[in-house]
Amino acid sequence: MLDIINQPFDGQLGTILKAKLSEEKYKHFIIVSAFAKNSGVLRLKESLENFRYRGGKIDAFIGLDAHGSSYEALVNLFSLVDSLYIVHDSNPSITFHSKIYYLTDLQNSDWIAIGSNNLTGGGLWTNHETASVLTTDGNPDQSAVDYFAGFFKLIGRYKAITCDYAIRIESIEDLDKLLEADLLRHEIQLQIDAAKSRKHPVGASDKKQADPFGSMGRVLIPRVKGESKGKRIKVTNRNIEVTSVQDIAPSDNSEKMWFETREMTGGSRNILDLSMLGSITQGTSDGTRYQTDKDNTALGSVVFFDVDPNNTTVEKDVTINYNAKDYVGCTIKMHQSGANPNGSWRIQLKGETVSGDKLTTAEDGEWLVHRILVLEKIRTDYYVMSVLPESELSSLKTESIFVARNGRTPTSKQYGLLDI
Numbered sequence: 001m002l003d004i005i006n007q008p009f010d011g012q013l014g015t016i017l018k019a020k021l022s023e024e025k026y027k028h029f030i031i032v033s034a035f036a037k038n039s040g041v042l043r044l045k046e047s048l049e050n051f052r053y054r055g056g057k058i059d060a061f062i063g064l065d066a067h068g069s070s071y072e073a074l075v076n077l078f079s080l081v082d083s084l085y086i087v088h089d090s091n092p093s094i095t096f097h098s099k100i101y102y103l104t105d106l107q108n109s110d111w112i113a114i115g116s117n118n119l120t121g122g123g124l125w126t127n128h129e130t131a132s133v134l135t136t137d138g139n140p141d142q143s144a145v146d147y148f149a150g151f152f153k154l155i156g157r158y159k160a161i162t163c164d165y166a167i168r169i170e171s172i173e174d175l176d177k178l179l180e181a182d183l184l185r186h187e188i189q190l191q192i193d194a195a196k197s198r199k200h201p202v203g204a205s206d207k208k209q210a211d212p213f214g215s216m217g218r219v220l221i222p223r224v225k226g227e228s229k230g231k232r233i234k235v236t237n238r239n240i241e242v243t244s245v246q247d248i249a250p251s252d253n254s255e256k257m258w259f260e261t262r263e264m265t266g267g268s269r270n271i272l273d274l275s276m277l278g279s280i281t282q283g284t285s286d287g288t289r290y291q292t293d294k295d296n297t298a299l300g301s302v303v304f305f306d307v308d309p310n311n312t313t314v315e316k317d318v319t320i321n322y323n324a325k326d327y328v329g330c331t332i333k334m335h336q337s338g339a340n341p342n343g344s345w346r347i348q349l350k351g352e353t354v355s356g357d358k359l360t361t362a363e364d365g366e367w368l369v370h371r372i373l374v375l376e377k378i379r380t381d382y383y384v385m386s387v388l389p390e391s392e393l394s395s396l397k398t399e400s401i402f403v404a405r406n407g408r409t410p411t412s413k414q415y416g417l418l419d420i
Helices: 013-021 038-053 071-080 121-126 142-159 172-180 187-199 301-305 390-398
Strands: 002-007 028-033 057-063 083-087 099-104 110-115 129-136 166-168 234-237 240-243 256-260 271-273 277-283 297-299 316-322 325-337 340-348 371-379 382-389 400-405 414-418
Touching: 002 013, 013 038, 013 099, 013 110, 013 121, 028 142, 038 057, 038 071, 038 121, 038 371, 038 382, 057 071, 057 142, 071 083, 071 172, 071 187, 083 142, 110 142, 129 142, 142 166, 187 382, 187 390, 240 297, 256 301, 256 390, 277 414, 301 340, 371 390, 382 390, 390 400, 390 414
Parallel strands: 028 057, 057 083, 316 382
Antiparallel strands: 002 129, 028 099, 083 166, 099 110, 110 129, 234 240, 256 371, 256 414, 271 340, 277 297, 277 400, 316 325, 325 340, 371 382, 400 414
16 A cells, blocks of 8 residues: 655654554564654654564664764664664765665565655654655565565665675764764754754845745644643742643643753752743743743743642652663652742752663763753653753853743843754
């Protein structure tokens, strides 16, 4: 059967892939993608892990031209697949640009999607993309047999020892070498650079031109299964009462937020202050889920973690992915002062990996002090963290939809919702 997927009108390839990976008949999954980002890799992570747990095999062939793939995404992908190949032609005028997703039961059932969808959140969920899908079930005709033979021939070329433009990654050190050679870059830097390029393209006129195009609006990644329908909330803190403009509900929708750490708190300097409300100092929260009915007051940064600021008895554990390791058990809770909460939400960055590595000792010394933490939501309980020096604060502010302070004083810690 031949079909076509026009994303997002006919569904989202990422959601379709997750469903196909859950079908127990499939035993082998091959990914071919020009670009890979954490936004795509980590949203498929659970499905890939379950596929391999059932005995399935996964091979991935990823490009790195135009810095379209990030270091963190490839480190994460390396841990999720049986083999990872990097494809790159040293001729700068030649780009590896294929995007193919293939599943087989190793007999006569095959499913393949070939199109424009990269292994990124945009490519698999939110961008306008098109993929042609061929499904065989049982006895494929000769044309289908020939079709798949062409695909296997391509994969064989990349796997061949004699291939000069594909290498198999044998260890994280292989990816480190690509990072040192500037063939790979850290994901947060790629995001910042891309945002600057979009807003200030080289050679662009300063004169604002009328945009003749409309938009279908923001395309969302599917929400959390079994979530509440959401409701508007009223928040009172320090004699300020506001009501949210949008309904607040748990969501897997992508967001990125940065936080000033300053001195941090706790014995290990690993507790980050959050807030019930924020005082806006730059930009506007209008149109975001942080918007309230009062100008210059946004919902606080605790909402980024899908926590109702009013629910002071709740504790929520999230997993933080840092440097391609999952640290489980980072707790968001209201700080207690004696028998009563004092109105200060916090997140304890105390998670551990399955092997017992602690986030508090992921780097030397008090490595979270006087830094900027950038967190990207993958799921409502799963976030990717990057750590930047304080010198990047100005750059992050420039790329923010709004910037706010945790309190009303000029010295209160800042946070911002990123537009990257």
